[in-house]
Amino acid sequence: MGILEVKDVNKRFGGLQALGNVNLSVEENSCHAIIGPNGAGKSTLLNCLVGKLIPDTGSVMFDGQSVLGRKPYEINQMGISRVFQTPEIFGDLSVLENMMIPIFARRDGAFRMHAVESTSTEKAILEQAEHMLDSLNMADKRHMHSASMSRGDKRRLEIGMCLAQNPRLLLLDEPTAGMARADTNNTIDLLKQIKDERDITIAIIEHDMHVVFSLAERITVLAQGTPLVEDTPEKIKGHPKVREAYLGE
Numbered sequence: 001m002g003i004l005e006v007k008d009v010n011k012r013f014g015g016l017q018a019l020g021n022v023n024l025s026v027e028e029n030s031c032h033a034i035i036g037p038n039g040a041g042k043s044t045l046l047n048c049l050v051g052k053l054i055p056d057t058g059s060v061m062f063d064g065q066s067v068l069g070r071k072p073y074e075i076n077q078m079g080i081s082r083v084f085q086t087p088e089i090f091g092d093l094s095v096l097e098n099m100m101i102p103i104f105a106r107r108d109g110a111f112r113m114h115a116v117e118s119t120s121t122e123k124a125i126l127e128q129a130e131h132m133l134d135s136l137n138m139a140d141k142r143h144m145h146s147a148s149m150s151r152g153d154k155r156r157l158e159i160g161m162c163l164a165q166n167p168r169l170l171l172l173d174e175p176t177a178g179m180a181r182a183d184t185n186n187t188i189d190l191l192k193q194i195k196d197e198r199d200i201t202i203a204i205i206e207h208d209m210h211v212v213f214s215l216a217e218r219i220t221v222l223a224q225g226t227p228l229v230e231d232t233p234e235k236i237k238g239h240p241k242v243r244e245a246y247l248g249e
């Protein structure tokens with residue numbers, strides 16, 4: 001049994017069947033990529049995992065518990081954190097201030113029991129935020145205005161803000177979309193570092209095959225809302241339908 005088990009999930013938008021009988025099993029501590037052409041239903045599937053959408057039928061289990069019917073913040077507290085397609089940081093705040101927010105709001109409630117005004121609490125949050133920025137190699141940017149950072153650095157900060165919640169499952173929807181090659185490679189390196197350093201499961205939706213083949217241990221190909229094939233990167237690379245659809249053969 002995987003840490004995430006999706007069974008027979010269907011989702012319609014009016015007359016459009018966005019997801020049809022989707023089954024997906026994501027093994028704990030693995031990196032699982034979901035690929036597929038535009039409109040295949042990748043983001044819809046992800047939205048069903050985090051409570052933004054509710055499937056019409058089927059089940060979604062995380063660590064043996066159903067996520068269906070739970071609110072996004074409740075699912076987040078279960079240990080699922082999601083990186084959006086466009087970076088969601090507070091542009092008016094500094095990098096350090098952004099990093100303090102998820103630490104304060106952590107699902108283990110570490111700081112919620114104490115008064116916000118308490119200087120020792122504030123100091124502990126600040127220390128953890130600085131430590132997190134250190135591990136992201138962003139310490140030198142901590143007083144920067146977040147809006148003025150490069151796309152790659154915004155993404156790095158956003159991934160770090162998700163990690164600061166100590167998730168067990170990190171979901172990413174096209175994290176390198178619109179990035180220059182150097183930023184894409186930095187993001188790959190960051191995700192590799194996260195895999196090496198933490199007990200964490202990663203599910204990533206990605207268009208860029210270089211990213212997918214650099215990170216994923218399993219790949220599910222979604223086409224028109226239904227899984228076409230699921231296998232290792234080596235097998236997927238050799239799959240005729242995938243070669244036709246993705247590698248232009």
Ligand code: ADP
Pocket residue numbers: 013016018036037038039040041042043044045
């Ligand atoms: P992908 O992320 O793989 O590009 P999506 O999951 O965004 O695909 O979309 C799958 C299909 O569902 C597309 O045809 C899209 O237009 C449609 N769709 C997605 N969200 C909605 C919505 N909220 N209302 C109506 N149709 C939607």
Ligand code: MG
Pocket residue numbers: 042043044
């Ligand atoms: Mg999408």
